[in-house]
Amino acid sequence: MTKETTKSSNPALWVPSAYFAMGLPFIAISIASVLMFESMGISDTKIAFWTSLIMLPWTIKFLWSPVMEMFKTKKHFIVATQLLTGLTFGLVALSLPFDNFFTYSIALLAVIAFSGSTNDIATDGIYMDILSSQLQAKYIGWQGASYNMAKILTSGAFVYLAGELEQSYGVLNAWMVVMGIYGVVMIVLALYHIRMLPSGGSAKEVKSLNDGFNTLLDVLRTFFQKKNIYIYIGFIVIYRFAEGFAIKIAPLFFKASVAEGGLGLSTSDVGLIYGGFGSAAFVLGSLFAGYFIAWRGLKKALFVLVASFNVPFVMYALLAYYQPDNLYIIGGAVVLEYLGYGFGFVGLILFMMQQVAPGKYKMAHYAFASGIMNLGFMIPSMISGYLSDLIGYKAFFIWVLVAAIPVFFAAYFIPFVNPDNVDKKKIE
Numbered sequence: 001m002t003k004e005t006t007k008s009s010n011p012a013l014w015v016p017s018a019y020f021a022m023g024l025p026f027i028a029i030s031i032a033s034v035l036m037f038e039s040m041g042i043s044d045t046k047i048a049f050w051t052s053l054i055m056l057p058w059t060i061k062f063l064w065s066p067v068m069e070m071f072k073t074k075k076h077f078i079v080a081t082q083l084l085t086g087l088t089f090g091l092v093a094l095s096l097p098f099d100n101f102f103t104y105s106i107a108l109l110a111v112i113a114f115s116g117s118t119n120d121i122a123t124d125g126i127y128m129d130i131l132s133s134q135l136q137a138k139y140i141g142w143q144g145a146s147y148n149m150a151k152i153l154t155s156g157a158f159v160y161l162a163g164e165l166e167q168s169y170g171v172l173n174a175w176m177v178v179m180g181i182y183g184v185v186m187i188v189l190a191l192y193h194i195r196m197l198p199s200g201g202s203a204k205e206v207k208s209l210n211d212g213f214n215t216l217l218d219v220l221r222t223f224f225q226k227k228n229i230y231i232y233i234g235f236i237v238i239y240r241f242a243e244g245f246a247i248k249i250a251p252l253f254f255k256a257s258v259a260e261g262g263l264g265l266s267t268s269d270v271g272l273i274y275g276g277f278g279s280a281a282f283v284l285g286s287l288f289a290g291y292f293i294a295w296r297g298l299k300k301a302l303f304v305l306v307a308s309f310n311v312p313f314v315m316y317a318l319l320a321y322y323q324p325d326n327l328y329i330i331g332g333a334v335v336l337e338y339l340g341y342g343f344g345f346v347g348l349i350l351f352m353m354q355q356v357a358p359g360k361y362k363m364a365h366y367a368f369a370s371g372i373m374n375l376g377f378m379i380p381s382m383i384s385g386y387l388s389d390l391i392g393y394k395a396f397f398i399w400v401l402v403a404a405i406p407v408f409f410a411a412y413f414i415p416f417v418n419p420d421n422v423d424k425k426k427i428e
Contacts, residue, residue, distance in 0.1 A: 011131060014196045015139050016146040018078065018123045021189040023150030025085050025116035028182050029055060029109050030381075031155040035251050036175045039166065039267060042102060048248045048385025050102075052378050054110040057117040059375040062368035063216070065121045073199040074129070074363075077122035081115045082190035088112050089183030093176040120370065125363030128353060130198050136353060137298075141290020144346035145283045152282060154182070155251070156275020163268030219364045226365075227417050232356055235410045236369060237376035239348045242310055242404035243341075244380035249388045249396060250316060254330075258323055261393040263330060277331030278338035285342025292343075298350055299416045306411040309344025310404035312337040317397040348373065354418055 029051060037047045088111050095104035131139065158178050165174030223229065254270045256262025265273070285308075293301050315333040324330060352373070357366035380403070388396040 011135065011139055012142070014193070014198070015127070015142055016149075017189060017192060018126070018197065019143045019146040020150045021078075021082055021186065021193070022116070022120050022123050023147035024154055024182065024186060025089075025112050025119075026055075026058070027151040027154040028089070029113060029116075030247060031151070031251060032159055032178070032182075033105075033109060034248055035155075035159055035255070035267060035270065036162070036178075037102065038252060038255060039162075039171045039175070040096075040101070043385075044249075044252050045385040045389055046102075047252070049382050050106050051109075052248065052381035052384075054106060054113050055374065055378055055381075057110075057114045058120070059371045059378055061117040061121055062219070062364060062371045064118070065219070065364040065367035074122040074125045075193070075197045075199045078119055078126070078197060079190050079193055081119040081122070082186050082193065084115045085112050085119070086183045086186030086190065088115065089179050089186060093179035093183070096172055096176050096179070121363060121367045124353075124366050124370070126198060128357060128362045128366060134294075137294045137350065138290065140293065140346050140350050140353075141287040144289065144342065144349060145286035148282050148286060148342060148345065149279070152275050152279040156271050156273075156279060158182070158271070160268050160271025160275055163266055163271055166267055219361045219368070222360060223365050223368055226356070226359070228415050229356075231415065232369075233372055235407070235414050236348070236352065236356075236373045238407045238410060239306070239309070240373060240377045241380055241407070242313055242400050244377040245384045245387070245403055246313055246316060246397070246400045247377075248381050248384045249393070252385075253316070253320065253388075253393050253397075256393070258325075261320065261323075263319065263323060264325070265327075265330075269327060273327070273331050273334050277334045281335040281339040282342035285339040285344075286346055289343040289346045293347065293350060298347065298354065302347055302351070302414065303408070303411045305344045305347030306407055307344075308340040309347070310340075310407065312340035313397070313400050313404060317394075317401060320393040320397045355416060358418060 033051055034047050037051070038044070088108055092105050092108045092112075095101055095108060098104055127136065127139075127143070158181060161181075162174045162178045165177055169177075226232075251270055251274075252262075254263050254265045254273065255267065256264070258264045289305065293305075315337045319330060319333055352366055352369040356369040357363075359365060384396075387399070391399070
């Protein structure tokens, strides 16, 4: 444990809240907005393309991460971006009554994507700077659980609330309320972090724009000089490739009519399935994965993590084939998928932290790696709506399983440069 960790708040007091705040805007754009636009009559193809495209900042955030290494403290960026995100969610809510609401709301969600991705850089920077490798492994489960608890709340409880409000007050008012709630939550978290977050290190002085540009070039140069980096880039891209196809279409599949090949669920049903059935399973999976990795070491655990992440996508293929109308059967399938998702997701995060990020520019290199990860997620998401419309839900979810095959081979053969669960000073 570092000196600042000892003198500042316990990691348990800021890791969960910081990663919850990281997850909320990402999930609000990638899942909740998908359901919102579907309820407001936008086509699947248009929804999947635009809600994926505006997530580009999570892919290219490495471009401004070197600047963040030099200006202010990481805590400063976290609080500022969380406040901006909260206020912009409020503007999204106010944009929905306009005739061109889709254009306005997409533009505002793009601002949230930029703010949220900047918050991600600073949050991961604090996590890697403050915690030793042992503590990183210990809290990786809590980190993953908290990040994805935002997923459960954002795509579960709040979506369920939207569905209930749709029936009582109409679609427009329902989603105005929910977007407003997202904004309030982010502002409250920002105020909490003003007091509870460690600073994440002192600011570095920037003497000129040229210095900043040279730093960016050095970040890129040193990143691509890392041993096995091109193998690591390929592995990072394909880890979430299958998920990229599934994540946009799964909620639309749940809401689509039975005649269209869907399950015919209401917005409330979708929220209940994600928030009610999936929440406990995901949290348990994430927490168990953290302790499993700490016990086995990431290298020995990696193939199991990849399998648990990708194999459960078979649940969607089975749902598409049999189209059950029993909510408990559907919920049970989601439980299995979320349990595996939670268990496997943290493996990729820790891999990037311990095998890719260590070195002179930890925060910037991790931002670069996570940007590459999101590229592997974003590209299939952009075309998922078109593909599912073209071939239908049954064939589409079979394709998702095919798309997962390459990562199994990669996980088996991937080389490790840095040892597992050792003091970070030994690997920097």
